[in-house]
Amino acid sequence: MKRLRELWKLVRALATDDAYERYLVHHAAAHGGATPLSRREFYLGEQQRKWTGVSRCC
Amino acid sequence: MRKSLWILVALIGAFAVGGIALHRGETINAMWLVVAAICVYAIGYRFYSAWVVARVLSADASRATPALRLNNGRDFMPTHRWIVFGHHFAAIAGPGPLIGPTLAAQFGYLPGTLWILVGAVLGGCVQDMTILFLSTRRDGRSLGQMARDELGPVGGLAAIIGTLTIMIILIAVLGLVVVNAMKHSPWATATVFATIPIAVLIGLYLRNLRPGRVLEGSLIGIALLLFAVVGGGWVDHHPTLRALFDMDSKPLAWFVIGYGFIAAVLPVWLLLAPRDYLSTFLKLGTVLLLAIAVVIMSPDIKMPAVTQFIDGSGPIFGGALFPFVFITIACGAISGFHALVSSGTTPKLIGSETDVRLIGYGSMMLESAVAIMAMIAATLLDPGVYFAINSGPGVVGATADAAVATISSWGFPVTAEQMHTLAREMGETTLFARTGGAPSLAVGMASIFSSAFGQGLLALWYHFAIMFEAVFILTTLDAGTRVGRFMLQDALGHVWKPLGQTSWYPSVLFASGLVVAGWGYFLYIGVVDPNGGINILWPLFGIANQLLAGIALCVATGILVKHGKLRYAWVTGVPLAWLAIVTTTATWQKVVSPDVRVGFLAAAEQLANKLASGALSPEQAAVAPQLIFNQRLDAALAMLLTAILWIVIADMLRVSWRVVKGLPVPPSSEAPAVALAEVRT
Numbered sequence: 001m002k003r004l005r006e007l008w009k010l011v012r013a014l015a016t017d018d019a020y021e022r023y024l025v026h027h028a029a030a031h032g033g034a035t036p037l038s039r040r041e042f043y044l045g046e047q048q049r050k051w052t053g054v055s056r057c058c
Numbered sequence: 059m060r061k062s063l064w065i066l067v068a069l070i071g072a073f074a075v076g077g078i079a080l081h082r083g084e085t086i087n088a089m090w091l092v093v094a095a096i097c098v099y100a101i102g103y104r105f106y107s108a109w110v111v112a113r114v115l116s117a118d119a120s121r122a123t124p125a126l127r128l129n130n131g132r133d134f135m136p137t138h139r140w141i142v143f144g145h146h147f148a149a150i151a152g153p154g155p156l157i158g159p160t161l162a163a164q165f166g167y168l169p170g171t172l173w174i175l176v177g178a179v180l181g182g183c184v185q186d187m188t189i190l191f192l193s194t195r196r197d198g199r200s201l202g203q204m205a206r207d208e209l210g211p212v213g214g215l216a217a218i219i220g221t222l223t224i225m226i227i228l229i230a231v232l233g234l235v236v237v238n239a240m241k242h243s244p245w246a247t248a249t250v251f252a253t254i255p256i257a258v259l260i261g262l263y264l265r266n267l268r269p270g271r272v273l274e275g276s277l278i279g280i281a282l283l284l285f286a287v288v289g290g291g292w293v294d295h296h297p298t299l300r301a302l303f304d305m306d307s308k309p310l311a312w313f314v315i316g317y318g319f320i321a322a323v324l325p326v327w328l329l330l331a332p333r334d335y336l337s338t339f340l341k342l343g344t345v346l347l348l349a350i351a352v353v354i355m356s357p358d359i360k361m362p363a364v365t366q367f368i369d370g371s372g373p374i375f376g377g378a379l380f381p382f383v384f385i386t387i388a389c390g391a392i393s394g395f396h397a398l399v400s401s402g403t404t405p406k407l408i409g410s411e412t413d414v415r416l417i418g419y420g421s422m423m424l425e426s427a428v429a430i431m432a433m434i435a436a437t438l439l440d441p442g443v444y445f446a447i448n449s450g451p452g453v454v455g456a457t458a459d460a461a462v463a464t465i466s467s468w469g470f471p472v473t474a475e476q477m478h479t480l481a482r483e484m485g486e487t488t489l490f491a492r493t494g495g496a497p498s499l500a501v502g503m504a505s506i507f508s509s510a511f512g513q514g515l516l517a518l519w520y521h522f523a524i525m526f527e528a529v530f531i532l533t534t535l536d537a538g539t540r541v542g543r544f545m546l547q548d549a550l551g552h553v554w555k556p557l558g559q560t561s562w563y564p565s566v567l568f569a570s571g572l573v574v575a576g577w578g579y580f581l582y583i584g585v586v587d588p589n590g591g592i593n594i595l596w597p598l599f600g601i602a603n604q605l606l607a608g609i610a611l612c613v614a615t616g617i618l619v620k621h622g623k624l625r626y627a628w629v630t631g632v633p634l635a636w637l638a639i640v641t642t643t644a645t646w647q648k649v650v651s652p653d654v655r656v657g658f659l660a661a662a663e664q665l666a667n668k669l670a671s672g673a674l675s676p677e678q679a680a681v682a683p684q685l686i687f688n689q690r691l692d693a694a695l696a697m698l699l700t701a702i703l704w705i706v707i708a709d710m711l712r713v714s715w716r717v718v719k720g721l722p723v724p725p726s727s728e729a730p731a732v733a734l735a736e737v738r739t
């Protein structure tokens with residue numbers, strides 16, 4: 001059961017599904033008090049950032 | 059105990075490599091290649107990569123990486139090494155390692171296989187890992203920035219020009235592969251077209267319905283893509299729809315050009331990002347499936363170890379074994395493009411310096427394994443069938459009878475009946491002259507899949523493989539156009555400020571238009587070329603990619619020397635010397651060879667003479683001036699690329715010489731060392 005849960009965590013991390021949760025944890029620790037971005041704002045911002053440099057190859 | 063295990067691996071590896079090298083029977087089982095590859099990778103990873111990381115790079119696990127020092131919860135963030143491995147592999151693996159080996163199989167299975175293994179273990183993996191490490195030490199700086207910081211402005215400028223050129227040629231050649239796969243194939247065309255609205259649908263889902271739930275969005279998308287493969291079959295059987303999607307290569311080329319432009323200017327969340335998620339899932343799934351299927355089925359390889367075409371007379375592309383096998387297979391052995399990814403997103407995620415071994419060296423090893431699988435898929439076909447699919451009409455003859463007669467006369471028997479049956483089984487009207495590598499790879503993959511997972515679905519597997527390759531390629535195409543646009547805007551910003559603003563729409567449209575026009579030109583010429591166009595564009599792409607690898611290795615060698623590691627400089631210096639020899643020889647031959655199938659100028663000359671003497675048909679005469687101009691342009695481009703490489707090499711040698719003589723050089727751009735303990739508290 002524990003193994004399965006870890007596998008699920010790994011799959012979510014590979015798909016970047018956990019990015020927002022990780023951002024919230026970091027945000028709370030680093031800028032406690034300020035309002036974090038909403039899930040949607042965060043997602044759109046991340047897409048923009050990811051696709052600004054070379055992210056895909058031949 | 060440990061030691062004897064590794065001795066055993068070495069012995070098995072040596073036996074397998076010796077076996078494939080010396081075997082001269084009718085066929086050889088693919089497991090020989092698989093075992094040889096696994097042993098070579100295992101030894102390379104266990105010993106060479108460990109030595110390079112410890113001695114040459116002196117990676118220090120107690121030194122805080124930028125992900126730890128600059129953690130912002132977004133791009134800089136320490137991440138588990140297997141997850142970074144997954145992201146990095148997904149980023150470097152594209153259609154390149156699938157197409158290159160398929161084309162290089164014209165020399166037989168042996169030369170390509172050996173180059174893929176040796177090139178990866180000693181060249182490609184080392185390059186990827188070293189650049190990843192150096193960029194990690196420099197807060198994730200790009201290859202161009204590192205070249206400028208460490209060597210000087212000349213190296214930096216060369217890296218930027220090289221990158222932009224390779225991008226243009228790469229996109230053109232990939233566009234051509236996709237056009238050739240869709241040409242007069244209603245099933246493939248309908249399926250590939252359907253992938254666009256599917257991506258848009260997933261984009262809307264991920265933005266509006268369930269923001270950021272990539273996993274479920276992608277699973278829905280994959281289900282829709284599989285449905286699109288089946289749906290393409292229905293289109294193929296419907297008389298009206300069939301006619302609608304039965305398109306010639308010219309309109310398809312315009313479609314690809316239009317798609318590239320639209321995808322580059324639309325917001326990323328709508329088309330580019332969701333397509334990339336789908337492509338990544340599909341890529342990882344299919345590679346895994348292919349590996350399992352190859353092992354289950356362990357097919358026999360029917361291609362000879364070495365064919366007569368090593369003399370340069372090959373029908374798929376002209377040119378002798380040396381240097382052209384090393385140009386044709388870039389991705390899978392050593393790919394300069396990887397240096398751009400290794401010096402971009404990935405270094406910002408690395409949690410410990412020693413992780414570069416798994417992430418840099420390991421990912422490239424896996425990509426090399428993909429290339430080996432592509433080689434197996436190409437060489438398990440009857441050689442006659444392989445050549446019939448991949449040879450252009452200009453080489454073997456335009457009719458089926460002429461083509462089979464020419465190919466059979468080479469000692470690779472094939473009949474028109476055989477090709478017809480195969481095409482029918484794959485749900486295609488014809489498989490003759492389907493150049494570009496994608497159809498022959500799809501036939502190979504379909505036969506592996508169907509014999510491993512149930513016969514009778516050949517046509518479905520074939521079109522699944524085509525869809526898989528097309529999704530891959532269109533992803534590289536739109537992402538590449540976007541990157542090219544950013545680079546161009548950056549450069550144009552120096553000319554006129556507003557053009558440099560990446561969010562100013564007129565500038566976006568202008569720069570995207572320029573990039574698309576650049577690759578669209580080469581794509582269009584490739585489409586009208588009666589020899590298939592791939593034979594011109596692929597070597598040019600290979601030269602460009604190896605040039606970029608040369609620049610990356612120059613940067614790495616220069617930095618090693620500057621850090622007092624002159625005696626280890628051969629680690630990157632030897633692959634660099636090899637690439638310099640290969641690209642320079644290839645360029646020389648592509649420019650001055652009197653053989654019209656190799657030399658650009660000779661081909662231009664011959665066509666010009668034919669045009670002048672009126673020996674061409676009216677249609678041929680209409681496109682001849684464009685083809686002549688293009689061949690001359692290609693010659694100039696190849697010379698430009700090689701000149702850039704030698705300029706960077708000279709710059710690197712100049713800096714190294716000054717280091718040895720104790721003269722001043724640009725200071726190291728390495729970020730100051732911060733101990734792990736300081737960041738953690």
